[in-house]
Amino acid sequence: MPYDPFAWTASAQRRRADAGLRRTLRPRAARSALLDLAGNDYLGLSRHPRVTAAAARAARTWGAGSGGSRLVTGSTRLHARLEAELAAFCGFEAALVFSSGYTANLAAVTALTAPPGDPGLLVSDAGNHASLIDGCRLSRAATTVTPHNDPEAVRKALRARGTGPALVVSDSVFSVDGEAAPLAALAEVCRAAGAGLLIDDAHGFGVLGDGGRGAPHAAGLAGDPGTVVTVTLSKALGSQGGAVLGPARVIDHLVDTARTFIFDTGLAPAAAGGALAALRLLRREPARAARVRAVATGLYTRLAAAGLSTARPDAAVVPVRAPSPGAAVRWAADCRAAGVQVGCFRPP
Numbered sequence: 001m002p003y004d005p006f007a008w009t010a011s012a013q014r015r016r017a018d019a020g021l022r023r024t025l026r027p028r029a030a031r032s033a034l035l036d037l038a039g040n041d042y043l044g045l046s047r048h049p050r051v052t053a054a055a056a057r058a059a060r061t062w063g064a065g066s067g068g069s070r071l072v073t074g075s076t077r078l079h080a081r082l083e084a085e086l087a088a089f090c091g092f093e094a095a096l097v098f099s100s101g102y103t104a105n106l107a108a109v110t111a112l113t114a115p116p117g118d119p120g121l122l123v124s125d126a127g128n129h130a131s132l133i134d135g136c137r138l139s140r141a142a143t144t145v146t147p148h149n150d151p152e153a154v155r156k157a158l159r160a161r162g163t164g165p166a167l168v169v170s171d172s173v174f175s176v177d178g179e180a181a182p183l184a185a186l187a188e189v190c191r192a193a194g195a196g197l198l199i200d201d202a203h204g205f206g207v208l209g210d211g212g213r214g215a216p217h218a219a220g221l222a223g224d225p226g227t228v229v230t231v232t233l234s235k236a237l238g239s240q241g242g243a244v245l246g247p248a249r250v251i252d253h254l255v256d257t258a259r260t261f262i263f264d265t266g267l268a269p270a271a272a273g274g275a276l277a278a279l280r281l282l283r284r285e286p287a288r289a290a291r292v293r294a295v296a297t298g299l300y301t302r303l304a305a306a307g308l309s310t311a312r313p314d315a316a317v318v319p320v321r322a323p324s325p326g327a328a329v330r331w332a333a334d335c336r337a338a339g340v341q342v343g344c345f346r347p348p
Contacts, residue, residue: 020325021346034336037299038343042207042316043288045278046238055239058273066266070097071255074266082276086243089283090205090213091222092229094251098260099267101202101232101242102131107258108198108230108244109135114165121166123157123195125149125181127174130348132200136169148174151185158193166195172215173203176345178317180204183219190226197227206236207293207315211286215315236282236289239275241267292316 016022045051058078066074079097087095098104109132114120122141124132127148136143144160146153158166168190170181183199190197204215213222214231221227228246233239244254254261282288296313303310309321322328325346332344 054277055274062269104242105131180314212289
């Protein structure tokens with residue numbers, strides 16, 4: 001027989017096809033006639049002239065890539081300015097920029113898990129993003145998955161842990177159903193138990209809070225000594241990358257220990273420059289955050305009036321539930337045929 005160690009992938013692919021779970025890449029043109037309701041460019045900043053000009057200027061100044069990991073040659077003055085302005089805007093002591101929101105979450109979860117030898121615990125919401133789930137797995141810490149948006153279940157999990165350190169992990173706005181987490185209640189539970197709180201604010205930053213300062217800011221957690229926040233630069237800021245925000249001592253700890261920071265090439269200067277320009281635009285034009293919330297609410301109202309299974313959005317994510325993965329794929333194709341691009345979320 002011919003040598004083919006990956007022959008098993010064909011049968012796995014057939015099983016996914018039967019379940020309606022095949023995924024297809026559709027390279028898009030630079031310009032499209034479709035109405036984009038699928039992308040994460042919530043504030044419309046990815047093509048803003050100031051943002052694209054800043055990205056181009058950064059590439060010309062610093063090069064196409066950062067040239068190395070952040071601890072070698074991958075940190076520029078542009079990265080430092082972005083970190084300082086992100087922290088100040090969101091109300092935290094310090095920030096650390098990563099190559100993506102995914103790597104920022106992996107870093108925060110794994111590096112803030114209890115030190116070796118301690119009986120630490122991670123408490124993770126059942127609806128959390130894959131990057132948080134992967135961080136819990138990579139941490140090798142004991143992990144309790146609690147029911148979605150259930151602070152009382154979190155309280156019980158923390159009570160059952162004994163005396164070891166603990167970290168509660170939650171999205172601020174869940175990317176599939178668009179529901180906001182009860183951050184104030186989670187923070188109260190964490191304080192009572194002496195646990196840390198890690199919030200992934202990917203879908204809240206730029207949309208919620210005063211002028212888009214994020215869901216933790218809206219919940220009164222900006223600068224809280226027990227709270228660490230991750231954000232992505234690829235959604236509201238229309239660029240690329242991610243960041244962790246929190247107490248300065250936590251950021252210092254990540255620089256020393258976070259593997260996806262130490263061993264990953266730094267964020268490209270163009271992305272850092274574009275994100276910084278977008279952040280400054282948001283600071284000057286705070287009404288952008290309110291507008292995207294109003295648009296999301298208007299979309300929900302019309303979808304509900306049309307009889308579709310939807311839910312009032314807490315931020316900018318407007319869910320429409322399909323009866324099956326196959327139906328979701330067909331609906332997305334029908335929408336494209338009608339001139340509208342929508343996202344199609346299926347398990348896992």
